[in-house]
Amino acid sequence: MRDAKPADVQLVLDMLWPCNCWFCRLLTKRILSRFVRRALVYEAGPHAPEAPLGGEVMASQEVDVVRELRELKATTSELKSALAEIKALLADLTGPYSYYRPKEEAERVQQLAVSATATEGRAEGPEAGAQAQSQVQAQARAPRAVEGVAAKPSAPRELEALADILGEASRVVKEERSVLAGVSLKQAVSLLRTAYELLKLYPKSSVERMLELAEQLRVLSKDEVAILRTTLNIAEQSLKEDITPEENTMLMYMLLKGVGVKEESIEEEVVRTVLSTMSSIRRARKSGLAVEGGRASAGEEQS
Amino acid sequence: MVVRLKLEELRRGLVVVLACSACLFASLIACFALVSRAVLTVMLDLTGLVIMLSLGALVVYVGVYALLVVVDAAFALMNLKHFARRGLEACA
Numbered sequence: 001m002r003d004a005k006p007a008d009v010q011l012v013l014d015m016l017w018p019c020n021c022w023f024c025r026l027l028t029k030r031i032l033s034r035f036v037r038r039a040l041v042y043e044a045g046p047h048a049p050e051a052p053l054g055g056e057v058m059a060s061q062e063v064d065v066v067r068e069l070r071e072l073k074a075t076t077s078e079l080k081s082a083l084a085e086i087k088a089l090l091a092d093l094t095g096p097y098s099y100y101r102p103k104e105e106a107e108r109v110q111q112l113a114v115s116a117t118a119t120e121g122r123a124e125g126p127e128a129g130a131q132a133q134s135q136v137q138a139q140a141r142a143p144r145a146v147e148g149v150a151a152k153p154s155a156p157r158e159l160e161a162l163a164d165i166l167g168e169a170s171r172v173v174k175e176e177r178s179v180l181a182g183v184s185l186k187q188a189v190s191l192l193r194t195a196y197e198l199l200k201l202y203p204k205s206s207v208e209r210m211l212e213l214a215e216q217l218r219v220l221s222k223d224e225v226a227i228l229r230t231t232l233n234i235a236e237q238s239l240k241e242d243i244t245p246e247e248n249t250m251l252m253y254m255l256l257k258g259v260g261v262k263e264e265s266i267e268e269e270v271v272r273t274v275l276s277t278m279s280s281i282r283r284a285r286k287s288g289l290a291v292e293g294g295r296a297s298a299g300e301e302q303s
Numbered sequence: 304m305v306v307r308l309k310l311e312e313l314r315r316g317l318v319v320v321l322a323c324s325a326c327l328f329a330s331l332i333a334c335f336a337l338v339s340r341a342v343l344t345v346m347l348d349l350t351g352l353v354i355m356l357s358l359g360a361l362v363v364y365v366g367v368y369a370l371l372v373v374v375d376a377a378f379a380l381m382n383l384k385h386f387a388r389r390g391l392e393a394c395a
Contacts, residue, residue, distance in 0.1 A: 035316025
């Protein structure tokens with residue numbers, strides 16, 4: 001423990017009482033400096049005992065700790081914001097539209113890929129060419145992702161770019177929706193057939209129990225279970241009303257046609273149904289003719 | 304090297320500052336009252352009025368400073384730890 005240095009006293013005093021007006025210089029600081037000189041104590045070790053000082057004491061270590069805590073908080077908040085940015089970037093990259101790029105850029109990437117494939121393919125064969133293509137695509141994708149985070153163009157250009165992106169995104173969503181609808185309708189038709197077959201063999205309650213189990217095991221989602229239940233209900237009602245799956249497909253086709261929706265998968269099914277129906281009618285006619293011919297020959301023999 | 308500030312000494316210093324400023328403020332007002340009464344008693348004319356006004360301006364000027372120091376010292380006494388921490392940041 002030793003006496004306070006005048007420079008330190010002045011420093012502490014300036015920090016304690018930052019006002020430097022004539023009144024403070026004349027009165028306040030003069031009084032305070034006397035007390036600060038007495039209050040300021042130096043100690044050699046970091047764990048020196050506090051008892052000899054007497055009374056309440058605040059050490060510079062505490063201030064250090066407070067300062068470090070403050071810095072730590074600032075660092076943590078910076079890290080949090082960085083983490084949020086990384087999450088957003090990951091969401092951008094792993095999202096459904098991460099592989100989407102405007103037409104011009106896609107063409108440019110395609111050209112790059114083609115040229116790279118040609119050069120690499122000449123040198124090392126088809127596998128190396130495919131690798132080069134994927135590399136080129138990755139290179140083309142990477143700057144876009146970085147641009148999204150770092151570059152901030154002027155407002156009108158940004159707005160225009162945003163409008164373009166939104167327009168393209170809505171177009172892609174529409175296409176995606178149409179593709180999904182096609183797939184689901186095709187699946188629905190085959191599902192309906194399966195449901196018919198199942199309900200012919202087993203009661204509906206047993207199938208529903210299996211569905212419940214699948215739902216509980218989370219093998220099927222709620223939407224999928226709902227779709228399956230609806231299909232089962234349709235199949236059950238159709239069986240009761242003696243409607244065949246082909247007729248149901250035709251019905252669906254007519255309904256969709258009425259609304260104005262064209263589905264190639266459904267049309268294929270309809271063509272297949274019509275063909276099978278025509279062939280069955282033809283077969284029936286042939287067999288009918290054969291039966292009639294048999295009956296006529298039998299009558300002639302009797303007469 | 305660890306620097307420590309004895310809060311008791313700081314408190315004492317702030318109390319002294321507060322008391323001195325408050326006393327100065329009170330004495331300024333009292334002096335002004337006495338002097339103005341004397342001036343107005345001795346010369347009740349334009350000169351007396353001018354002297355009184357200039358004295359009043361001086362008292363207000365000094366009094367505002369004193370009052371500010373009183374308020375600052377009172378706030379520092381209320382948050383003594385924060386006050387001491389601010390001072391120790393210079394040494395830390």
